[in-house]
Amino acid sequence: MPKLFPGYKDEIKKKIANEAFAIFLEKGFEKTMMDDIAARLGVTKPALYRYYKNxxxxxxxxxxxxxxxxxxxxxxxxxxxxxxxxxxxxxxxxxxxxxxxxxxxxxxxxxxxxxxxxxxxxxxxxxxxxxxxxxxxxxxxxxxxxxxxxxxxxxxxxxxxxxxxxxxxxxxxxxxxxxxxxxxxxxxxxxxxxx
Structure with a gap:
């Protein structure tokens, strides 16, 4: 799986947020899991937690x-x-x-x-x-x-x-x-x- 590189933190946070928003629109907040977002981005769930605490x-x-x-x-x-x-x-x-x-x-x-x-x-x-x-x-x-x-x-x-x-x-x-x-x-x- 690709890594999320710290040198590009703002760009990465924006990409994560954009992908997450699409999933939130599809499923709503409660049904969206961090696993769903990680899978869409092709990263691990712990990688997401480096950028967003929850x-x-x-x-x-x-x-x-x-x-x-x-x-x-x-x-x-x-x-x-x-x-x-x-x-x-x-x-x-x-x-x-x-x-x-x-x-x-x-x-x-x-x-x-x-x-x-x-x-x-x-x-x-x-x-x-x-x-x-x-x-x-x-x-x-x-x-x-x-x-x-x-x-x-x-x-x-x-x-x-x-x-x-x-x-x-x-x-x-x-x-x-x-x-x-x-x-x-x-x-x-x-x-x-x-x-």
């Missing part, structure tokens, strides 16, 4: 790398147009797709956090990074005169994040996605004074 740490790392990167991409591409309302609609559509794709993992994350409250800080850090991405996009739209709110961009990003996540959670509980999008666009328009 499955929970690997789960959080894999989720952070993959989901945060995906979130950055959809936010940047959704709001690439000069029309922030169109961007907000594209963003919400992409969130619905991601929410559906990652629903099992989201439930696993809630379970892990309930068992290990120290992970709250790591999750808060990931959430903070996503807010920075939103804030930066809103600052650019404000600079271009497309968003007219007097609200600070950081506050706008936070409120938009809360509203979007709340609506996504309601879709998970049965709210019609088209109605959720309508409410999102209404709220975004009012908060950002766009249009």
């Amino acid at each position: 499955k929970e740490e690997l789960f959080i790392a894999s989720m952070g790398d993959t989901m945060l990167g995906g979130y950055r991409m959809i936010f940047a591409t959704s709001f690439a147009s000069d029309d922030p309302i169109t961007g907000a609609g594209n963003f919400f559509d992409a969130l619905l797709v991601i929410s559906s794709k990652y629903s099992v993992i989201r439930k696993d994350l809630e379970y892990i956090i309930s068992r290990n409250p120290s992970l709250h800080q790591e999750i808060a850090g990931m959430y903070g990074e996503s807010l920075v991405v939103m804030r930066d996009v809103f600052q650019e739209h404000k600079r271009k005169g497309k968003i007219h709110t007097t609200m600070e961009e950081t506050d706008l990003a936070f409120l938009c994040g809360v509203v979007a996540q709340g609506l996504i959670n309601n879709v998970d509980m049965g709210l019609d996605p088209a109605e959720a999008k309508r409410l999102w666009l209404l709220c975004f328009t009012k908060l950002s004074d766009a249009g």
Whole structure:
């Protein structure tokens, strides 16, 4: 079996996290074993423990790398147009797709956090990074005169994040996605004074 070389620790950790994330998506957290991840990578299980102390740490790392990167991409591409309302609609559509794709993992994350409250800080850090991405996009739209709110961009990003996540959670509980999008666009328009 190939060895995982310490000189390339960051690259190796990223490769492990990416492979682990794919397995977590297939099986969920509880059914995924470190043996599964090691087998997919062609290494021994002890080799994985040199980089991650346990499955929970690997789960959080894999989720952070993959989901945060995906979130950055959809936010940047959704709001690439000069029309922030169109961007907000594209963003919400992409969130619905991601929410559906990652629903099992989201439930696993809630379970892990309930068992290990120290992970709250790591999750808060990931959430903070996503807010920075939103804030930066809103600052650019404000600079271009497309968003007219007097609200600070950081506050706008936070409120938009809360509203979007709340609506996504309601879709998970049965709210019609088209109605959720309508409410999102209404709220975004009012908060950002766009249009």
